[in-house]
Amino acid sequence: MDTLLYFLYVVLYTALLIWGLYGIKKQDFAKWTSVIYIVILPLIYDNAILATGKWIGEGELLESLNFSRFCLHALITPLLVMYSLGTLQESGIKWAKKKWLFILGIIYTIGLMILEFSIEVVGLDIEVVKEYGVISYSNVKETTGPPVMVLLVTTILIVASAILWKKTKWPVFFIGAIVMTIGSAIPINVESGAVTNAFELFLIFTLIWTKRRFMTNELYVK
Numbered sequence: 001m002d003t004l005l006y007f008l009y010v011v012l013y014t015a016l017l018i019w020g021l022y023g024i025k026k027q028d029f030a031k032w033t034s035v036i037y038i039v040i041l042p043l044i045y046d047n048a049i050l051a052t053g054k055w056i057g058e059g060e061l062l063e064s065l066n067f068s069r070f071c072l073h074a075l076i077t078p079l080l081v082m083y084s085l086g087t088l089q090e091s092g093i094k095w096a097k098k099k100w101l102f103i104l105g106i107i108y109t110i111g112l113m114i115l116e117f118s119i120e121v122v123g124l125d126i127e128v129v130k131e132y133g134v135i136s137y138s139n140v141k142e143t144t145g146p147p148v149m150v151l152l153v154t155t156i157l158i159v160a161s162a163i164l165w166k167k168t169k170w171p172v173f174f175i176g177a178i179v180m181t182i183g184s185a186i187p188i189n190v191e192s193g194a195v196t197n198a199f200e201l202f203l204i205f206t207l208i209w210t211k212r213r214f215m216t217n218e219l220y221v222k
Contacts, residue, residue: 002132005194006051012201013044020208028215032086032102035079036207042072043204047197053135058128066126066137074121078112080153081105083207084160090214091168092221108156116149132194154181157203167221170213176206 017040028034049056049065056062085105088096095101126137158181161174183199213219 002134002194003051003054005197006047006134009047009194009197009201010044010051013040013047013204016040016204016208017044020211024215031090031214032082033090033211033214035083035086036204036211039076039079039083039207040204042069042076043200045069045072050134050136050194054133056135058135062135063126063128063137067124070121070124070126070139071117074116074149075113078109078116078149078153080207081109081112081156084156087164087173087210087214087219088160091164091219093163093167112149112152116147120147120149134194150184154184164210164219168219170210170219172206173210176203179203 017037020037020040046069049062049069053062053066056065082102082105085096085102089102120139125140127140129136129138154177157177158174161177165171165174180199180203183196183202210219
């Protein structure tokens with residue numbers, strides 16, 4: 001069941017990437033909101049490795065591929081901070097165009113990358129995990145709650161999306177951030193390790209949709 005779900009996620013993320021890039025112009029690509037395309041790539045990779053793990057089989061290859069999942073998560077996920085600031089800038093909010101804000105955003109983003117890498121990747125000890133028909137390598141250490149980096153990124157997503165909603169009357173970004181937060185916080189009693197990934201997929205869908213609204217010049221301060 002989970003293997004099929006991970007394959008489905010690969011297809012859906014790929015479809016979102018194609019939709020997001022469809023018809024994009026050079027000036028739209030060269031904006032901070034375009035980091036969403038970079039964010040999608042590790043998600044495609046992540047789900048592809050989980051989907052094919054049982055065919056790759058236990059061993060150094062699968063272990064290395066899974067270790068890369070943790071590295072990509074640490075280095076790429078913080079880019080959502082720059083996406084969030086980019087939405088405010090592109091919506092025409094004057095204070096969001098200040099140079100200092102983006103310098104601060106870049107410092108914050110790099111700080112999150114370093115934080116996550118030092119906490120979750122350096123010294124990472126992974127071992128084979130067989131669950132719901134999926135074979136992967138995961139952290140042997142018990143974790144309590146979401147990583148600090150995820151919480152700090154989520155905070156920025158919620159704040160930025162709330163501001164965007166208030167200024168432009170576009171609630172989709174905010175809904176995506178809230179659904180993702182609630183879905184991650186509330187335990188779901190299902191025999192699956194893949195079902196909860198749907199919340200992440202929904203968030204990315206709302207971010208791509210928001211990006212496309214900027215591409216068509218439909219999101220401005222009113």
